[in-house]
Amino acid sequence: MLPLLACGDTCVIVIPGRTKKKPEHPTELESREEAKKFQEEEKMVLAVDLLNPSPAAEARKHKLKTLVPAPRSFFMDVKCPGCFTITTVFSHAQTVVICQGCTTVLCQPTGGKARLTEGCSFRRK
Template sequence: METVEHAYKWITTVASWLPLPLSYPSTLIGRLMPNHVYELYPPAELEKRKQELKRRFPFPNSFFMDVRCHGCLLVTTPVYSHTQTVVDCANCFMVLCKPTGARARVTEGCSFRRKTDD
């Protein structure tokens, strides 16, 4: 608690030296002393938006999935979520996934689910 009070006193004295008026010196405390609880346990929405290696616990955005063909109901497994080739059904040769710039686009009518570690 003393460090926060000390920082506030320091900021108010520094603010008095600056040529621009600072009506809210307490806003500088947030910049100089970040909330450590917020850094230890960031919200899930912010963690998802971060790049995969800069998260608190790095994990990839890609995954393997089971894709079910809507023509013959055959389950094709595993299909990589960021595949760069066209994935066809082994039974009826219908296109299941098409590559895009990032994630593969599952064809309309086909269903998919994330593959688990089981």
């Protein structure tokens, strides 16, 4: 039931919650102020350093998502085990590479990097 207040000949009905909007609850204001102070005083520290990632973390990322985007393919000098001639081969070669001197297969294509045959040594250029 609504409370009634008598004021002379007229009655005034007071309905709780229907008055002019009050400022925010004081506890909410205090908590907001405390939160602002906390943010100003304490610097939030990330668990992961984004500017100095570990080499292991960089190796797991996609080649374009790393800190410095770079291709992962390279050229290499492959030494034939039979005649010891050196042939330059792309790391992701898509065709069979044959030695010019003795016609042995140096590497075979796969879906990604080319697979060197056994006995072939290489160095990255």
